Amino acid sequence: MSHASVPTYQSGTRSVPANTAGTPPETRAAALDFLARLAAEVSKGIVDLPCFPDVVVRIRQALADPSTTPEKTVTIVGNEPRLAARLLQMANSAAFNPSGRPLTDLRSAITRLGYQVVQSAAVGYAVQQMKYAGPLRSIAKPLSELWKECVSVASVSQAVARRTTVSPDEAFLTGLLHGIGRLYIMVRAMGHAAEFGNDQVFLDMVSDWHAPIGKAVLENWGFAEEMCNAVGEQHDYDRRWIRGGELSDILIASVVLAAAMKNPVLPADTAEGISAFQHLGLTVPDCDGILADAKVQLGSLHDALGG
DSSP, X not given: OOOOOOOOOOTTTSOOOSOOTTOOHHHHHHHHHHHHHHHHHHHTTOOOOTTOOTHHHHHHHHHHOTTOOHHHHHHHHHTSHHHHHHHHHHHTSTTTOTTOOOXXXXXXXXXXXXXXXXXXXXXXXXXXXXXXXXXXXXXXXXXXXXXXXXXXXXXXXXXXXXXXXXXXXXXXXXXXXXXXXXXXXXXXXXXXXXXXXXXXHHHHHHHHHHHHHHHXXXXXXXXXXXXXXXXXXXXXXXOOOOTTOHHHHHHHHHHHHHHHTTSSSOOTTTTTTOHHHHHHTOOHHHHHHHHHHHHHHHHHHHHHHOO
């Protein structure tokens, strides 16, 4: 199992947000200590995500094994009836079945969707199960909001990837998983509501820490190196061009574009100062086209993935 490297906090290496007026120093210290402990855990290979179905990891491990047969994948999925039903629904949805030809058996559905999309469906299934788990019901709404954001980023990532040599399905799964660090922090922070709750300083710190924590979680679950790196670098706006690092550029640009998706007109300066857009050669008209493509898919993707 990979023991991921997560940066530890040292004075001067991570910026604590300036918007701290009215926040007691002990609250900031508690939040920082909590996030540092989480980072230390995952860097040592300890991933503790309560109520997260292990089917996601089992599918990932099976698909990463060259000796895995289609029958084994069908068996793993078939042991989760709700996930199996979700895959059949996805395989017959407008997003994944433009021909309109219906499928009724699980193996054909998995073949049509492909392994990356099967993993995406497993992640959606896991988030949906978490929402309804008794211990997590108090955060069901923020979990839903996070999932909607992840589906939006995934849709944009897929549209961006179609303009590159990167597999759109790989980009889609990477976009879907870009928020796994935030989900991890959100779930683990439940018992600390009295200490820092929804304090803005804590939320700002989460924005700073979730990407490296998410990268470490995915590394420990055995996801591809390129995908893990992309999640870890999603806020690296000054990132230098690296051969073979196109997936990171796709995710960086997609996170920015998905955030801008709610605006009726894309601001001309959206990509300003973000090197990923230059690496990908994306102009403002390109970005408008990408968002138009993503919006067409978005409704059917939410229906198909659930969560």
